[in-house]
Amino acid sequence: MPAVFDKKKVIRMKQKLSTKLERGNLLPTLLLMPAVAFVFCIIIIPMCYGLYVSFFSYKLGGELTAESFVGLKNYLRVFQDKTALRSIVNTIVFAVGCVAGDLLFGTIISILIYRRSQRISRVLRPFIIMPLLVAPVVASLMWAYLFDANGVIYWLLKFVGIGYNDFPGISGTQSAMLCCIIVHWWQSIPFVVIVLTAGLLSIPDELYEAAYCDGSNLFQTLWYVTLPLLRSVYITIFLISGVDTIKSMDIIYSLTKGGPNNATMTLNLYAYLQAFDYVDTSYSMTLAIVTMIVAMACCGIPYIRYMNKKQKEDAA
Numbered sequence: 001m002p003a004v005f006d007k008k009k010v011i012r013m014k015q016k017l018s019t020k021l022e023r024g025n026l027l028p029t030l031l032l033m034p035a036v037a038f039v040f041c042i043i044i045i046p047m048c049y050g051l052y053v054s055f056f057s058y059k060l061g062g063e064l065t066a067e068s069f070v071g072l073k074n075y076l077r078v079f080q081d082k083t084a085l086r087s088i089v090n091t092i093v094f095a096v097g098c099v100a101g102d103l104l105f106g107t108i109i110s111i112l113i114y115r116r117s118q119r120i121s122r123v124l125r126p127f128i129i130m131p132l133l134v135a136p137v138v139a140s141l142m143w144a145y146l147f148d149a150n151g152v153i154y155w156l157l158k159f160v161g162i163g164y165n166d167f168p169g170i171s172g173t174q175s176a177m178l179c180c181i182i183v184h185w186w187q188s189i190p191f192v193v194i195v196l197t198a199g200l201l202s203i204p205d206e207l208y209e210a211a212y213c214d215g216s217n218l219f220q221t222l223w224y225v226t227l228p229l230l231r232s233v234y235i236t237i238f239l240i241s242g243v244d245t246i247k248s249m250d251i252i253y254s255l256t257k258g259g260p261n262n263a264t265m266t267l268n269l270y271a272y273l274q275a276f277d278y279v280d281t282s283y284s285m286t287l288a289i290v291t292m293i294v295a296m297a298c299c300g301i302p303y304i305r306y307m308n309k310k311q312k313e314d315a316a
Contacts, residue, residue, distance in 0.1 A: 047292075054285040060275070074286040083262055084270060084287065090177065091246055091266045091294060097181040098188065098245040099238060105185065106192030106237075111222070113193070114200045125197075129190045136187060140254030143183045144170065170256050173263040180252050180264055184245065192237055199233040200226070235306055242299035246291065267291040 054075070056068045078084045109128070113121050131139065146153050147169040154164055170179045203226065211221045227234075249268040252258065258265035258273070267287055275284035 050285040051289055053282055054289055056282050058282040060279045060281050070282075074283050075290075077283065078286060078290055083265060084267075084290075086262055087265045087267045087270045087287075088290070088294065090262075090264060091268075091291070092298065093177060094181060094184075094248075094252075094264075094266060095242055095245040095298060097177070098184045099241050101181065101185045102188050102192045102241050103234065103237065106189050106196055109189065110193050110196035110200060111226075113197060128193055131187045132190045134187065136248075136250040137254045139187050140183060140251050143179070143186070144255055147179055171260060173261050176256050176260060176263045180255055183251050183255060184248065187251075188241060188244070192241065195233060195237055196230065199230045203229050232310075235303065239299050239303045243295050246295045246298065267294065 053064070055071055056064050057070045057073075058064055058068060062068070113124055113128070116124070134142075145151055148154075149164045149169075153169070157163070157167065168175055170176050207225055207229075208221060211225050216224070247268055249266065249272060252264050252266055253269055253272070256264045258269050268291055271284045271287035271291065274280045274287060
């Protein structure tokens with residue numbers, strides 16, 4: 001017999017659904033579903049497939065078969081590959097240097113702008129954020145001309161007695177990494193300045209007035225009032241800038257292409273070269289997974305620990 005349509009039951013289900021929506025129990029979940037589906041399709045599925053491919057010996061255009069399964073061989077290969085090991089060290093050095101400079105110079109510039117008058121600040125801010133409008137590849141090519149032996153930088157350095165032999169720039173194994181870090185500073189510090197300036201504007205003026213009344217000087221006010229209140233802002237900048245630096249490839253590729261003598265070879269760049277120059281997709285996926293692990297260890301775990309500690313302090 002065909003199923004009897006229960007009109008009263010449908011009405012009760014509609015009433016329950018409307019009640020949940022009114023209470024707010026179901027509406028947040030429904031609003032989050034498109035974002036969750038987008039993240040799942042764009043991030044989770046490709047990441048899982050990349051992890052799956054890393055357990056095979058797979059070349060671009062080939063097939064994944066039972067015979068091509070190699071297990072953890074690609075991961076063991078990373079520890080036997082001198083270039084891969086050096087790229088891990090270079091990635092960490094590049095990330096630490098970039099993030100440290102971003103926070104240091106970003107803080108100095110933000111405080112200098114904050115202490116100026118509003119009229120001067122309005123003029124300075126558009127010029128400071130201009131590097132954000134330049135593509136990383138274009139910025140790298142521009143700085144490559146600046147680091148040329150006949151470029152502006154060496155024209156300025158000669159006034160302090162530093163020549164090309166003393167500082168060979170992007171062509172020296174000891175100085176190439178510093179040049180890449182400087183280019184990254186030039187492009188990423190404006191973002192830090194914008195975020196820190198917003199944080200400085202959120203600090204009540206009464207706290208500074210109380211500090212001055214207590215006899216605090218500029219450094220003491222900065223150390224005991226400003227920096228503690230910006231701790232959450234610094235943690236957010238550390239997470240965003242750290243992850244962005246670890247996965248950065250365009251600046252180094254355009255400036256040095258990993259040279260000279262692999263002095264600036266990073267994990268992302270090495271994975272790119274393995275995928276498209278050597279057509280070794282499996283090993284490239286393995287290096288990408290290692291990059292994700294390094295990013296999680298350097299940025300993700302400290303951020304999670306900080307948030308857990310903050311939640312415990314707020315609960316107490």
